[in-house]
Amino acid sequence: xxxxxxxxxxxxxxxxxxxxxxxxxxxxxxxxxxxxxxxxxxxxxxxxxxxxxxxxxxxxxxxxxxxxxxx
Numbered sequence: 001x002x003x004x005x006x007x008x009x010x011x012x013x014x015x016x017x018x019x020x021x022x023x024x025x026x027x028x029x030x031x032x033x034x035x036x037x038x039x040x041x042x043x044x045x046x047x048x049x050x051x052x053x054x055x056x057x058x059x060x061x062x063x064x065x066x067x068x069x070x071x
Contacts, residue, residue: 008016020027054060 016027016030019025019030023030054063
């Protein structure tokens with residue numbers, strides 16, 4: 001296992017400390033889990049949260065009807 005030095009903002013260090021207390025786990029274990037989850041998500045492909053993506057841009061029904069009228 002390798003060691004690395006990482007700069008983390010104070011706010012994130014505080015949140016991490018709360019997780020350590022709540023889960024009764026070492027900080028290093030929580031960080032390893034977070035890195036593992038991040039890598040797994042990246043390997044699975046970029047997930048795009050499309051909810052509300054078109055809000056205020058166009059009427060979804062009007063767009064759908066326009067696309068179908070091309071058939």
